[in-house]
Amino acid sequence: MTDPTVEAWPEPPLAGTEAAAVLGALERRRASSAWKCSGLRATLGPSTITLGGLLKHLAHVEDSRLARLWLGSPVGAPWDAVDRYSAPDRDHRSAAEDTPEALHTLRRGAVARSRAVVDEALGSGGLDQLVACATRSGERPNLRRVLLDLVEEYARHADHADHADLIRESVDGLTGEDPPR
Numbered sequence: 001m002t003d004p005t006v007e008a009w010p011e012p013p014l015a016g017t018e019a020a021a022v023l024g025a026l027e028r029r030r031a032s033s034a035w036k037c038s039g040l041r042a043t044l045g046p047s048t049i050t051l052g053g054l055l056k057h058l059a060h061v062e063d064s065r066l067a068r069l070w071l072g073s074p075v076g077a078p079w080d081a082v083d084r085y086s087a088p089d090r091d092h093r094s095a096a097e098d099t100p101e102a103l104h105t106l107r108r109g110a111v112a113r114s115r116a117v118v119d120e121a122l123g124s125g126g127l128d129q130l131v132a133c134a135t136r137s138g139e140r141p142n143l144r145r146v147l148l149d150l151v152e153e154y155a156r157h158a159d160h161a162d163h164a165d166l167i168r169e170s171v172d173g174l175t176g177e178d179p180p181r
Helices: 018-036 051-071 090-097 100-123 143-158 163-172
Strands: none
Touching: 018 051, 018 100, 018 143, 051 090, 051 100, 051 143, 100 143
């Protein structure tokens, strides 16, 4: 089953700019995660992790990394209603209250906002620009690091033998990097 939001399977450029390579890898991970989570609410054994919870968590990561770190602005709704330190698993647990359509809409909106912020940032200075928000140690990562952290976040949750593959395989046997063609 393919995610109807994935119109064409993204392929990172074989030889392109640094920005195109980083963004290509991120788009591939986004598409893989959306495909693996398409339409399912299954859990794996006694785990409370669901595919919907993964989608909601990834939407939160998209919004928080670029809003909070890059722009230096507070994260908007629905994330601003929860203290992320006192309820770190809220994204995963609260997804059970949402429909699959609502979760996909939430993720698509977060990805669209991220793409717009990144497009603007790349147009005004490239990957070496420092984020607005400093870390606890006072360091300011650059846009390259923020994007690579997003790639890592998607890879952590959606790659083979990880969360989405284990859950998806238990439901219908589908695993792997790409949707069936």
